[in-house]
Amino acid sequence: MVETRILPDDCWESVITFLTGGDSNHPYLKSLSVVSKQFLSITNNLPLSLTVYNQTRPFLPRLFIRFTNLTSLNLTCFGGDLDGLLCVISCFRLNHLTSLNLSNQPFIPTNGLQVFARKFTTLNSLTCSNIDSLCNNDLVCISGCFPFLEELDLSNPKEIIDITDVGVKAMSTALPKLRKVNLSGHYYINDSLLFHLCQSCEFLEEFVMLDHSSRWSPSLTNDGIASAIRVRPSLRSLSIKWPSKGRHDISSHLIDSLMCLKGLTCLDFRSSRISDMLLSSIAMEAIPLRKLVLQNCFGYSYAGISCFLSKCQHIQHLDLQNAVFLTNQHVLDLSLFLGDLEFINLSQCGQLTNLALFALVSNCASLSEIKMELTKIGMESVENSNSFKDFVVSPQLKSLHLAKNSCIRDESIKMFPSMFPNLQLLDLSYCRNISEDSICDVLRRCCKIRHLNLSNCLVVNLFGMNFEVPKLEVVNLSRTIVNDETLYVISKSCCGLLELLLEECFHVTEKGVKHVLENCTKLREINLRACNKVNVNAVASMLFLRPSLRKIIAPSGLDLSKTERIFLHRGDYAC
Structure with a gap:
């Protein structure tokens, strides 16, 4: 037997x-x-995480019984009574729950949080980013509810109402275990409050305070930041927009304080005025940086970044967006120092061509993602009119972002499958001189592509895609000339499609959309905004055709009956 x-x-x-x-x-x-x-x-x-939609709420008892190891709840997509939902969740036993995300909500549900906190006392991560309105009471409530928080994200509130020292100091004092905090957009923060936060949170390792608006606090200074980080030498990640009042260089006091952060692995200076002296000082101190973000920074030059990278050769994430001084030769020279590099952003570096891309993939063996938007990729180089002739295969590259490269042509794109055989994401949005012939060639030969962005590629419609692309999950064809015939082809070729974006596709009608809904059995999201030929009141029937749908962005003018609104409650829709 x-x-x-x-x-x-x-x-x-x-x-x-x-x-x-x-x-x-x-x-x-x-x-x-x-x-x-x-x-x-x-x-x-x-499953360790669960995203709750409006239609999920009736099934929560079954879901919580089924998935017993949940550690994270995401309520960002829930559009109902958030206080009530938190009270309902508090009735269940979720013994492993440690993380809660309440982002993109109109307000902090303080009543619900108080009930929730009595049940889940060990929550250590709370994210409340992009809240419409944030006030002093919210900070006090969060601090009182979750004293064991280690990670807190309150970034980018749309409106801040009467937040005073009381709220921030209560948060600093009541959350002694805080390791990571994101206060981006909190323009009221001054030197005193930042110092109090760094002094009170003795385990603080990551601090983020970025802001792209004109509301940067006039009471936060270079010297104030320097004093704050000096009392917290345990910082491992610092992301902050340096105040540059009067356009003066960063003070020596601030540079000296940065040199105290011996364990620093991440520096994000985006949209700040920095200097070559700052970069060279960090390099000479041999700080073990792995991530450097200088996106839209000014005041430094090739000499500074070259000195830095020659000494810090273990950088894995490098963002030099808008470093307009960079040339192809500069990138070639820098690439020799970047053996550990996994991500690079050289967008808006207007002197770079194919040669810079070639240098990166030739010399950076670990590189998995490249962003080179708004460059001169595709322009023939004087040094080598056929720069891709002796290309190096880069099997590790997974993501390639080349949006808004007006010079790129089909000849370059047709080289991608040979150069990047494992490509999963390709962004060619706003590349208006490419044809569907090159795109179809890439899709046919790069069988692992999951995400394709062709928005604003005016002459592309993919009608010639008469072969299967089973792994393609996200397709953005917004503002292209696609029509119903194209959607029929896509529906037959892309059986695994999860998300289809067709914003401002004026030739699409409900007939083409029906093809997609019938044949793409896994489709979860479709964007039809400004598709004027789609009958707006046919939106409700879409959920009958495709039960997997979770989000529909409908053409403007949607007028749903009460019955249709009740039916659509199991999915999200937007006019």
């Missing part, structure tokens, strides 16, 4: 985790869960 051996659950869990790449929302999990009771049990243990 042959002995039958059954693999234990932990072995199957390892196999499934490997196959799905550790993605707890991977579409394969649904199929695996119906194979057997054993697989159902295993897959129930894998």
Whole structure:
């Protein structure tokens, strides 16, 4: 008799985790869960996060019973009574819950949070970014509810109402375990409050305070920042827009304070005035930086960044957007120092051509994502009129962002499959001199592409895509000439499509949309804003055709009956 051996659950869990790449929302999990009771049990243990939509609320009891290992709740997509929802969630046993995200809401649900906090006392991460209105009471409430918080994100509130020293000091004092805090957009922060925060939170490792508006606090100075970070030498990540009143260089006091941060791995100076002296000082101190963001910075030159990178050769994330002084030769020279580089942003560096891209993929063996938007990629170089002739294959590159490169042509794009065989994301939006012939060639040969952005590519319609692209999940064709025939082709070729963006596609009608809804069985989101030929009142029927839909952005003028609104409650829609 042959002995039958059954693999234990932990072995199957390892196999499934490997196959799905550790993605707890991977579409394969649904199929695996119906194979057997054993697989159902295993897959129930894998999801660690749950996003709650309006239509999710009636099913929460079943979901919480099924997924017992949840550690994170995302309520950013819920548009109802948030206080009530938090009270309902508090009735369930979620023993592993440590993270809550309440971003993009009109206000902080203080009543619900107080009930929630009595049940989940060990919450250590709270995200409340992009809140419409934030006030003093919100800070006091959060501080009182979750004394064990280690991560707090209150970034970019749309309106700040009467926040005083009381709220910030209460937060600083009541959250002694805080390790990461994001106060971007909090323009009222002054030297005193920043010092109090750094002094009170002895475990603080990451501080973010970025702001792109004109509301930067006039009471926050270079010397104030210097004094604050000097009392917190444990900082490992600092993201802050340096105040540059009077356009003076960063003070020596601030540079000396930065030199005290011996464990610093991330510096984000975006939109700040910096200097070559600052960069060279950091380099000479041998600070173990892995991430440097100088996006839209000014006041420094090639000499400063070259000195820095020659000494700090373990950088993994480098953002030099709008470093207009960079040339192809500069990038070639710098690439020799970037053996560990995984991400680079050289967008708006207007002197760079194919040669810079070629230098990066040739010399940076770990590079997985490149952003070179608004450059001169595609322009023939004087040094080498055929710069891609002897290309180097870059199997590790997964994401390539080349938006707004007006010089790029089909000849360059057709080289991508040979250069980047494992490409998963390709952004060619606003590249208006490319044709569908080159795009179809890329899709046919790069079989791993999941995300394709062709928005504002005026002459592209993908009508010639008469082959299967099973892994393509997100397609942006906004403001192109696609029509119903194109959508029929897409619906037949892209069986795994999850998101389709068709904003301002004036040739599309409900007939073409129907093709997509009928054939793309996994579709979760469709954007039809300003698609004037789509019957706006046919939106409700879309959910009948495709039950997987979770978000519909409808053409303007949507007029739903009461019955249709009730039906659409299980999905999100926007006019």
